[in-house]
Amino acid sequence: MNEIEETLKSLHDSIEANESGEVSRLLNQIQSADYPRLVDRLSVDEREKLMGMVSPETAAALLARISETQVVGILDKLNPEKAANIIQELGSDEAADLLGVLKAEGAEAILCEMQPKEASEVRELMAYAEDTAGGLMRFEFLSYPVSSSVGDVIEDLRRNAEIYSDFDVQYAYVVDKSKRIVGVLRMRDLLLSNSETGVSELMIHNPLFVPHSMEQSILASMFKEKQLVGLPVVDENETLLGVVLRSSVREATAEAVAEDFLKVSGLGGKEELRSMPLQLRSRRRLSWLSINILLNVLAASVIAFFQDTLAQVIALAVFLPIISDMSGCSGSQAVAVSIRELTLGLVRPTELLRVFLKEIAVGIVNGIALGMLIALVAFLWKGNPWLGLVVGGALMLNTIVAVCLGGLIPLILKRLDLDPALASGPILTTVTDMCGFFLALSLATILLPYLT
Amino acid sequence: MNEIEETLKSLHDSIEANESGEVSRLLNQIQSADYPRLVDRLSVDEREKLMGMVSPETAAALLARISETQVVGILDKLNPEKAANIIQELGSDEAADLLGVLKAEGAEAILCEMQPKEASEVRELMAYAEDTAGGLMRFEFLSYPVSSSVGDVIEDLRRNAEIYSDFDVQYAYVVDKSKRIVGVLRMRDLLLSNSETGVSELMIHNPLFVPHSMEQSILASMFKEKQLVGLPVVDENETLLGVVLRSSVREATAEAVAEDFLKVSGLGGKEELRSMPLQLRSRRRLSWLSINILLNVLAASVIAFFQDTLAQVIALAVFLPIISDMSGCSGSQAVAVSIRELTLGLVRPTELLRVFLKEIAVGIVNGIALGMLIALVAFLWKGNPWLGLVVGGALMLNTIVAVCLGGLIPLILKRLDLDPALASGPILTTVTDMCGFFLALSLATILLPYLT
Numbered sequence: 001m002n003e004i005e006e007t008l009k010s011l012h013d014s015i016e017a018n019e020s021g022e023v024s025r026l027l028n029q030i031q032s033a034d035y036p037r038l039v040d041r042l043s044v045d046e047r048e049k050l051m052g053m054v055s056p057e058t059a060a061a062l063l064a065r066i067s068e069t070q071v072v073g074i075l076d077k078l079n080p081e082k083a084a085n086i087i088q089e090l091g092s093d094e095a096a097d098l099l100g101v102l103k104a105e106g107a108e109a110i111l112c113e114m115q116p117k118e119a120s121e122v123r124e125l126m127a128y129a130e131d132t133a134g135g136l137m138r139f140e141f142l143s144y145p146v147s148s149s150v151g152d153v154i155e156d157l158r159r160n161a162e163i164y165s166d167f168d169v170q171y172a173y174v175v176d177k178s179k180r181i182v183g184v185l186r187m188r189d190l191l192l193s194n195s196e197t198g199v200s201e202l203m204i205h206n207p208l209f210v211p212h213s214m215e216q217s218i219l220a221s222m223f224k225e226k227q228l229v230g231l232p233v234v235d236e237n238e239t240l241l242g243v244v245l246r247s248s249v250r251e252a253t254a255e256a257v258a259e260d261f262l263k264v265s266g267l268g269g270k271e272e273l274r275s276m277p278l279q280l281r282s283r284r285r286l287s288w289l290s291i292n293i294l295l296n297v298l299a300a301s302v303i304a305f306f307q308d309t310l311a312q313v314i315a316l317a318v319f320l321p322i323i324s325d326m327s328g329c330s331g332s333q334a335v336a337v338s339i340r341e342l343t344l345g346l347v348r349p350t351e352l353l354r355v356f357l358k359e360i361a362v363g364i365v366n367g368i369a370l371g372m373l374i375a376l377v378a379f380l381w382k383g384n385p386w387l388g389l390v391v392g393g394a395l396m397l398n399t400i401v402a403v404c405l406g407g408l409i410p411l412i413l414k415r416l417d418l419d420p421a422l423a424s425g426p427i428l429t430t431v432t433d434m435c436g437f438f439l440a441l442s443l444a445t446i447l448l449p450y451l452t
Numbered sequence: 453m454n455e456i457e458e459t460l461k462s463l464h465d466s467i468e469a470n471e472s473g474e475v476s477r478l479l480n481q482i483q484s485a486d487y488p489r490l491v492d493r494l495s496v497d498e499r500e501k502l503m504g505m506v507s508p509e510t511a512a513a514l515l516a517r518i519s520e521t522q523v524v525g526i527l528d529k530l531n532p533e534k535a536a537n538i539i540q541e542l543g544s545d546e547a548a549d550l551l552g553v554l555k556a557e558g559a560e561a562i563l564c565e566m567q568p569k570e571a572s573e574v575r576e577l578m579a580y581a582e583d584t585a586g587g588l589m590r591f592e593f594l595s596y597p598v599s600s601s602v603g604d605v606i607e608d609l610r611r612n613a614e615i616y617s618d619f620d621v622q623y624a625y626v627v628d629k630s631k632r633i634v635g636v637l638r639m640r641d642l643l644l645s646n647s648e649t650g651v652s653e654l655m656i657h658n659p660l661f662v663p664h665s666m667e668q669s670i671l672a673s674m675f676k677e678k679q680l681v682g683l684p685v686v687d688e689n690e691t692l693l694g695v696v697l698r699s700s701v702r703e704a705t706a707e708a709v710a711e712d713f714l715k716v717s718g719l720g721g722k723e724e725l726r727s728m729p730l731q732l733r734s735r736r737r738l739s740w741l742s743i744n745i746l747l748n749v750l751a752a753s754v755i756a757f758f759q760d761t762l763a764q765v766i767a768l769a770v771f772l773p774i775i776s777d778m779s780g781c782s783g784s785q786a787v788a789v790s791i792r793e794l795t796l797g798l799v800r801p802t803e804l805l806r807v808f809l810k811e812i813a814v815g816i817v818n819g820i821a822l823g824m825l826i827a828l829v830a831f832l833w834k835g836n837p838w839l840g841l842v843v844g845g846a847l848m849l850n851t852i853v854a855v856c857l858g859g860l861i862p863l864i865l866k867r868l869d870l871d872p873a874l875a876s877g878p879i880l881t882t883v884t885d886m887c888g889f890f891l892a893l894s895l896a897t898i899l900l901p902y903l904t
Binding site: 257 | 489517519606609610642643709710712713717718726730734737748752762767768769771774776778781782785787789791813818821822825829833
């Protein structure tokens with residue numbers, strides 16, 4: 001702990017004093033697990049200066065270890081030439097990912113400074129949708145013509161050992177004259193053959209490949225099923241385009257889950273770091289809160305409608321926030337189950353009836369349990385069984401409504417091509433609040449003679 | 453859609469009729485991405501029967517594709533011998549994971565039926581903590597004595613090709629006489645050497661290795677930094693124990709994030725599938741709801757304390773649920789940022805002051821904005837500026853409290869070794885509700901003459 005703070009202080013000083021040797025030495029001294037926190041504590045100017053002081057390799061290694069949000073913040077500030085040098089050290093898929101998150105002009109400026117071949121690869125990758133095999137694939141793979149011999153392959157590996165050292169070389173792909181994929185070669189099988197053998201004899205025929213349009217979720221389930229390091233990606237003519245690695249798919253899936261978490265928490269799926277400017281953090285959070293407060297006012301207007309009842313049975317005011325909060329909790333549980341079942345492929349957006357039947361059962365059981373509990377509290381407090389009936393009945397009915405809606409809303413949003421993680425919460429709480437307030441206060445109005 | 457339903461119907465029938473050939477044919481016909489939904493729709497008895505009708509390989513392939521919760525449900529029902537046959541088809545780390553989730557007697561019964569060697573490997577793995585290198589490693593790796601030649605290694609690969617086909621064989625580890633790791637051999641380097649060369653010449657010296665006690669989060673950051681498929685795991689004497697794969701660490705990390713989501717949503721971090729029995733689903737959800745309702749009653753008791761004020765200014769009852777819900781939302785955003793920053797290693801649990809200063813700034817800005825908005829609503833509705841002052845002032849102050857608490861609670865829970873994702877929400881909403889009700893109603897009591 002203290003050690004890190006000291007290193008951080010020395011780093012501040014060395015950057016200030018432009019001592020690039022000392023900066024590199026300090027970076028090496030720190031555990032890489034501490035990089036994110038370190039970068040977080042440097043000012044924007046210091047980060048920019050730091051990137052200029054170390055080699056592109058060191059800079060790329062640093063960027064590979066910190067969060068995407070931090071990387072984008074740094075690249076935005078660097079001059080395009082320096083940024084291009086660093087980005088060239090990354091794999092084509094990572095480079096395309098990072099540039100895809102930058103603003104269009106910024107990305108273009110950096111691409112113009114990159115080596116033409118690498119720039120055109122990255123441009124090609126950026127043209128595919130981010131969550132498809134095309135968007136996730138990389139160009140660092142081995143392929144050989146079907147007419148090659150084992151000796152040709154080994155000779156090529158020997159000659160280009162330096163370039164290939166960045167590749168995942170468990171497999172090489174075998175292509176025909178029109179670059180269509182016809183086989184897969186296991187590298188370890190090369191070990192066991194003599195150099196005259198043709199790769200066509202050694203290769204696995206009818207290899208597994210995927211179209212560039214295949215969705216990330218399906219890729220994830222393919223990798224889950226099969227112990228593969230990568231899958232070849234092809235275009236409409238089965239021409240080999242690239243390879244999508246298990247690790248890229250996993251990373252993309254993990255990011256999607258993390259985004260869901262940020263969306264459900266009211267941060268719009270965007271990463272907020274506390275080192276970001278106050279104005280940005282405040283504005284982002286407010287954009288969601290301001291919608292929510294309007295929905296809240298809408299829901300509370302139901303209470304205003306029943307003011308006369310409330311004025312006569314003031315005890316009800318104590319229970320309204322409880323009904324609102326508890327229905328929200330019950331509904332959120334059902335929302336979470338639906339979002340998980342959608343992610344895991346256990347339910348289709350069209351299966352509304354199935355979800356409804358499953359949820360209403362839980363809603364009835366839990367509604368009765370919670371309703372009886374709160375009815376007991378109300379009765380013990382005021383000694384009036386009718387008050388217990390009103391608040392208990394309202395909570396029971398509203399729990400059933402909330403649980404059913406919570407289960408159905410994510411499916412409906414998915415069918416409408418809206419984001420369940422983002423919109424389910426606010427819609428659910430507004431509707432259940434309105435319904436809960438209405439149930440409690442209209443029941444109270446009907447039973448008013450017994451309550452006063 | 454319809455196709456799946458038809459296949460499902462045929463599968464029901466074939467299982468009923470005990471036609472194992474037809475069952476296997478139907479399984480092959482279905483896209484593996486549909487396996488989870490398929491299993492979900494079979495009854496518990498049908499699942500058990502299905503497992504008995506197909507080969508252990510097919511059964512293992514099916515289990516590898518469905519969710520852990522589903523697998524455990526199936527293994528719990530199978531007879532131990534059948535379960536052992538299936539589990540032996542999996543890697544030692546996956547086998548240990550699954551058995552670790554079963555009840556102790558169930559796991560023991562299955563272990564007794566497994567091949568002694570594999571059973572003892574799995575037992576060994578189960579002895580390590582789940583979220584450490586030891587718990588995540590597997591025994592399927594290659595190692596050779598430092599005295600071997602390239603020819604020896606190739607000969608061994610040739611002889612055991614069948615066994616090794618399940619391994620990730622990009623690397624082999626080189627060990628000395630006391631099994632201490634001394635080097636790493638890249639398989640592709642074997643291709644480029646003649647068979648007399650000793651592995652000691654070819655290997656990379658001072659290999660990277662990790663102690664079995666290393667935590668999952670640190671492993672995750674190591675894999676993020678370096679393009680490695682696996683890392684060797686050693687004991688206190690640097691003896692090679694096993695290898696931890698990048699994919700195992702990624703999977704474990706993704707599971708941890710998914711668990712956080714389920715915890716924040718009030719499901720206690722446990723996967724709920726709608727095919728589970730109603731009683732279980734209802735009980736699990738209620739266990740969290742019943743704590744929450746008690747906390748809610750506690751918070752609402754503040755309102756009861758101010759009944760006289762409320763009776764005179766009934767309009768306040770409309771605003772209490774809004775203050776409660778909005779403070780909860782503002783606080784949840786701060787909770788999510790803290791949980792993310794803890795996960796990403798951007799903040800330490802001890803850095804309370806830093807988080808407090810960062811959050812109070814956002815709290816003041818957003819508090820003023822939201823407070824002014826609700827004050828305006830109150831003023832427009834009742835035409836009384838003092839009512840606006842009371843509800844706006846209360847929401848402003850309570851937003852600041854909620855945002856600061858939301859930022860700090862996860863750090864404090866982490867320091868106390870409690871789970872931030874599980875406990876932050878209920879603690880936050882209870883405290884902010886109490887505080888919000890108190891602020892609004894005590895302000896109203898002070899300003900009562902201007903409100904009536």
